Amino acid sequence: MMNTDILNPKGIVFLLVSILIVTWGTQSISYAQEADPTLTVSVEEPLTEANLNGSTVTLTLSSGRFVDQMWHIEAALSISGIDGVTIGSWFYFQRVSATEVIIPLTFSGNIDTDVTLTFTVGALAIPGYNGSALTATLPVTAIQESLEASTESPLTDLTLHRSVVTLTLSGRIYEQSIFSIEDAVMVSGIEGVTFDGFFDLDRISDTEVTVELKFSGNIDTDATLTFTVGAGAIAGYDGSALTATLPVTTIEEPLVASTEFLLTEANLDGSTITLTLTGVRFVDDEDDIGRGHTVSVSGIEGVYIKGGWFSADVSRMSDTEVT
Structure with missing residues (x-):
């Protein structure tokens, strides 16, 4: 038997309200808001002052993706925290996937204490996102050169x-x-x-x-x-x-003079004297030793080393001996 209560005005109103409540509840579940993107940064090995120049870092987005155009990413990316750190040649700048970008670093400077690098990616690099810029950090250890x-x-x-x-x-x-x-x-x-x-x-x-x-x-x-x-x-x-x-x-450089026979007034003329160095050596060129009377004799008037006007008659026997 048909329920006539539904057909009366009060029943119709109740039915419509029930449908609206169910429909509204269903729509609120279907259109739940997505989470904002986040940024992380990583390196293959810890950054130090010594390896900072030439290192590469990977920037990774979660709950978002990078735009396809590299110049948009470039315009939206910045590095701060250490004077002298910049992004290296854009030839090595890579968008390796929708969520990952690899950037090279250059460094010309000096740091005396451990510091932190901050990487910032603006909304221009992330399609469909218009919120605040995303940041991520990496520690850098100072090295005493x-x-x-x-x-x-x-x-x-x-x-x-x-x-x-x-x-x-x-x-x-x-x-x-x-x-x-x-x-x-x-x-x-x-x-x-x-x-x-x-x-x-x-x-x-x-x-x-x-x-x-x-x-x-x-x-x-x-x-x-x-x-x-x-x-x-x-x-x-x-x-x-x-x-x-x-x-x-400093090493003392003694010079020793010796003869085969004891010198006397009778044999002095024509005698040969051997000069021996200890600790140093004579120059290689024999002429340089005798030139300009670098080697000379004194003490008895009339005694001189035979030779020409500008040089003495000197023979270089070894690195340490001349006659």
Whole structure:
């Protein structure tokens, strides 16, 4: 039997209200609002002051995607927190997927304390999003740069000439260009110690440079050589010059004169004298030893070394002996 209550006006109103309530409830569930996008940043290895230059970072979006146009992403991306950190060549800037972007970093500077890099992506890079810019951070550990000077054997005033010194960097690497390095490396502390940047300096590795020294002089007391490497020789660095030192020991250079026979007034004329050096060596050119009367004799009037007007008659027998 048909229920006539539904057909009366009150029943119709109740039915319509019930339908509206069910319909409204269904629509409110169907159109729930999506979550705002979030940004994270990651690296393959922790960032330090030493590896910051040349590192790449990955920016990842969640609950959102990057626009297809790279220039929109570029315009909306910024980095802050450390002076001297910028985005590297856009040739290496990559949108690897809808949610991931890889960016290269460059760094030219110096930090003395641990700091934080902040990456910011504006709404322009995220389609359908008009909210506040998204940010993510990465810690960067400061590295204390240092320079060490070393030699295969201790330096003395006798071995200084032609000795090779290795200058080793810690916390940084040398520039690739040898010209940049040679202009920024200096030696000081002992007068007469020099090196030729082009011929005497070699870049052995990212962290090692060798310098061959030249020495023309004499020291009477122990001294210290100071090696200075300026910022121009160090990649991505604009801090203070680095220094390292090496001690140089003074060696006494005695000269001994000897003869085969005891000298007398009778045999003095025509006698041969052997001069022997200890601790140093004679120059290679025999003429240089005798030229300008570098070797001379005194004490008895009328005694002189035979030879020409401008040079003495000297024979170089070995590195340490002349007659």
